[in-house]
Amino acid sequence: MQKLISLLVLALLLSGCTGQGWDIYTNEKFSVSYPAGEIEQTAGNEVFKVSDGLCQLTVTKLSDQPSFEAFVNYIKDFYRNTEGVTLASEKVNSSSAEFRVLADAEGNSYEGQIKMIPCGERTVYITMFGCVEGWYDQEKADRALGSVQCK
Numbered sequence: 001m002q003k004l005i006s007l008l009v010l011a012l013l014l015s016g017c018t019g020q021g022w023d024i025y026t027n028e029k030f031s032v033s034y035p036a037g038e039i040e041q042t043a044g045n046e047v048f049k050v051s052d053g054l055c056q057l058t059v060t061k062l063s064d065q066p067s068f069e070a071f072v073n074y075i076k077d078f079y080r081n082t083e084g085v086t087l088a089s090e091k092v093n094s095s096s097a098e099f100r101v102l103a104d105a106e107g108n109s110y111e112g113q114i115k116m117i118p119c120g121e122r123t124v125y126i127t128m129f130g131c132v133e134g135w136y137d138q139e140k141a142d143r144a145l146g147s148v149q150c151k
């Protein structure tokens with residue numbers, strides 16, 4: 001019996017069922033690590049989106065921005081003036097801006113972290129990791145947003 005249990009545990013470890021895999025999205029200018037999930041169709045300025053049903057990581061590319069600082073200030077004002085959205089924290093410098101956002105929409109509560117980086121001339125990449133309330137995973141958010149880089 002012990003041998004059977006040991007074999008089952010080994011099979012689970014080898015199949016990856018005990019932990020979630022990670023992958024890397026990359027394009028000509030940008031890369032980010034992300035937890036494995038279903039890659040979804042993007043729309044508009046989105047360049048990448050992956051979801052596991054409760055959490056989602058989205059990457060958006062915005063070109064023709066007058067300056068990184070002006071864009072960051074616009075986003076801060078947008079969050080502060082949007083009903084149902086709370087800007088819980090912010091950390092801004094010349095090379096990145098990070099925000100923690102709480103939102104209520106359609107009867108659900110959400111928590112998310114956003115990291116913005118300038119990448120090339122007048123281009124900003126925005127990476128957002130968000131989850132339904134109660135399912136937010138700070139370690140996943142830190143790992144994904146900590147991996148964001150402009151090439």
